[in-house]
Amino acid sequence: MLEPEDRIRFEQLVLPHLDSAANLARWMLRDRADSEDVVQEATLRAFRFFGRFHGGDARAWLLQIVRNTCYTWLGKNRPAELMTEFDEDVHQLPAANPETLASQADERQRLTLALESLPPRFREVLVLRELEGCSYKEIGEITGIPFGTVMSTLSRARERLRQTLTVAAAKEAF
Amino acid sequence: MSCELAQTTIHGYFDGELDAVRSAEFERHLERCAECQSALAGIESLHTRIQQSNIYEQVSPEVRDRIRKQIKQAAGRTSATLESSRRKWFLAPTFGALAAAAAVITIMFFVIQPRTQSARITAELIDAHVRSLQPGHLMDVQSTDQHTVKPWFDGKLDFIPPVSDYSEQGFPLVGGRLDVVDGHNTAALVYSRRKHFINLFVWPYREKEFNPDNSGSRQGYNWVSWQSGEMRFCLISDAAASDLRELKDLIHP
Numbered sequence: 568m569l570e571p572e573d574r575i576r577f578e579q580l581v582l583p584h585l586d587s588a589a590n591l592a593r594w595m596l597r598d599r600a601d602s603e604d605v606v607q608e609a610t611l612r613a614f615r616f617f618g619r620f621h622g623g624d625a626r627a628w629l630l631q632i633v634r635n636t637c638y639t640w641l642g643k644n645r646p647a648e649l650m651t652e653f654d655e656d657v658h659q660l661p662a663a664n665p666e667t668l669a670s671q672a673d674e675r676q677r678l679t680l681a682l683e684s685l686p687p688r689f690r691e692v693l694v695l696r697e698l699e700g701c702s703y704k705e706i707g708e709i710t711g712i713p714f715g716t717v718m719s720t721l722s723r724a725r726e727r728l729r730q731t732l733t734v735a736a737a738k739e740a741f
Numbered sequence: 742m743s744c745e746l747a748q749t750t751i752h753g754y755f756d757g758e759l760d761a762v763r764s765a766e767f768e769r770h771l772e773r774c775a776e777c778q779s780a781l782a783g784i785e786s787l788h789t790r791i792q793q794s795n796i797y798e799q800v801s802p803e804v805r806d807r808i809r810k811q812i813k814q815a816a817g818r819t820s821a822t823l824e825s826s827r828r829k830w831f832l833a834p835t836f837g838a839l840a841a842a843a844a845v846i847t848i849m850f851f852v853i854q855p856r857t858q859s860a861r862i863t864a865e866l867i868d869a870h871v872r873s874l875q876p877g878h879l880m881d882v883q884s885t886d887q888h889t890v891k892p893w894f895d896g897k898l899d900f901i902p903p904v905s906d907y908s909e910q911g912f913p914l915v916g917g918r919l920d921v922v923d924g925h926n927t928a929a930l931v932y933s934r935r936k937h938f939i940n941l942f943v944w945p946y947r948e949k950e951f952n953p954d955n956s957g958s959r960q961g962y963n964w965v966s967w968q969s970g971e972m973r974f975c976l977i978s979d980a981a982a983s984d985l986r987e988l989k990d991l992i993h994p
Contacts, residue, residue, distance in 0.1 A: 569804050571864035572960050574816040578809070578868070585808065589800035610808050614815055678794045696756065697791045703758045722752045729787055 577617050584626040585610070587699055588633045594694045595637040597683045601644075602637075610638035625700070630709045634691065641687070648687065681731040689724035696721055746770060747780040755784050761951055763917050797899070817861065859955070859966075862923050863975075867962055870940045872975040873929065879938065880916030890917045895927055900972065902928035902943040907991050932988065937980035939988065946973035957980065965989050 585726060590600035613632045620628055641648055652682065694703040695707055695732040701709065711741075712720055746767065752758045754767045773779050858942040873879050891904040897919055906914040912932045919928045920942065927944040946968065956965040963982040966975035967989065974992065975987045 571816065571860050572867075574812060575864060575868055575871075575960070577812065578802075582809070582812075585800040587798075589804070592796045601800070602798075603801070606800065606804065607808055611811055611815060614812050619754075629744075649872040673852075674790075674797055675794045678791065681798055682796070683760065693791075697788060698797050703753075703756065718753045718758065719749050719757075722749045725752065725784060725787060729783060730823055732787075 573617055574614075577614055580625040581610075581613060581620075581629050585628050587626055587630055590698060591630055591633050591691070591694055592637055594682065594698075595634070596640065596688060596692055605636050605640050605728055606633065609633040612636065622705070624705060624708070627705045627708045630699075630701075631693070634709055638687075657735070677732070677735060679737065681728055684731055685724065685727055688720070692717065692721050692725050693728060744774055744776040746779075747774070747777045750781055751777055752784065755781065755878065755939050757789075777955060851923065863957070863959070863964060865922055866940075866942055866964065866966075866977055867959055868976050869922060869927075869929070869942065873918070873920070873931075873940055874938065879918070882916035883916040885913055885915060886909070887914055890930070892909050893917060894919075898926050898928055900928075900943075900945050902930065902972075904930060904994070905992070907932065907988065910987075910991055934978070934980045934988075937978055937984075939976055939978035939985065941988075941992070942975045942977070944971075944973055945971055947971050956982065956985070964968055967993065969993055 585606070588606050589602065592606045593599060593607070596605060609632050610629070613629055623718045629709070653715070675709060682693065685693070688710075692706055692712070695706045695709060703721075706712065706717050706721075707714040710717075748760070750763070750767055754771075759767060769775055771781065779952075800922055833941045842934045876913060884890050885906065885908070887904045887906045891902075894902055894904070894917065904914070904917070908914070914930065914934050915938075916931045918929050919930070922942055922944050923946075925946075927942050930941040931944070932939040932941065954967045956963070958964070962977055962979055964975060964987055965974065965978045965982070965985045968974070974989075976988060978985060
């Protein structure tokens, strides 16, 4: 049962991590408006489950809920995006089109498109590590990827991002 | 790529996730392996590129506000449901079904409403007290002189808070600030008691108060609140409850 002091504790412990939640959701869903809805839903859900939070890393705890809510949302609204995980080496999402990428003069935009073109499972580890600065242990907690596999997943994700950016740069040269 | 380490271990090394032994081993390997050296440079430059691109998405103030509001609502709902079910259980056997229903409705309006409302206000006050203790938040006007603090509130509030210094009784006034409680601009006077700070919140409260005097303790903070005329007073501190009562008796003997 949530008491008034639980709300205060929630506001002190969990709400400071709303930026992290918004950032993860935005990259998972590749859309600002959709991600705002999901962050809202996930935070409310976290509040309802707050009784189950027994101290520890509040950011990882919130991000885990945000991540799960993102996947549920994708499964419901854009199931095709989750299918790409099975043939991640063949299939590329529309934004990855090298011509589109190369034509982006703006570095920020280029990086955005390249990151968005990666499969969700690569995108999440990159966002958590490179933007959020999470440790491997935290990444494992949030994504459910076994601790021993975080490093290799991250390695493949970085390699894919690097390739995507290189292809774009090569196209631009012509 | 042919070097196996260049594919995975190097990432653990770059991210500082290898233990000391493996890290030292890898460094020895790195000195001799050109492939790993160039892979490390690649990881580094990708990292720098991402850091400099400014692609981190922050939550918008609108969404933050919306979430805060929703959580307040959700918190209000759970405590209201709890109260009403407790009341029903007590009253139903005493009156007939109709009377019970009427009583429950009456209670909802006159008892539960103010009760949950005062619980909510208390939660807000504790919030405000905790916030005030964060660096730089305690005082807008810092003075032990009541004749400095009192005029400071002029024109900032639509009421005049009573400002007195109780140094001689062991509660020196140290300053004041503006706060918001229950949607009202509120005067917050800060007293000190030995090494503790005490916030006195004063705001206009014209609704009929069911339980005018109350006090309690939550999260290690004590509070005493009371009504005087159309003003509501609340003292909050981590100082002893007896200290708060003593100060209350000084303010309203």
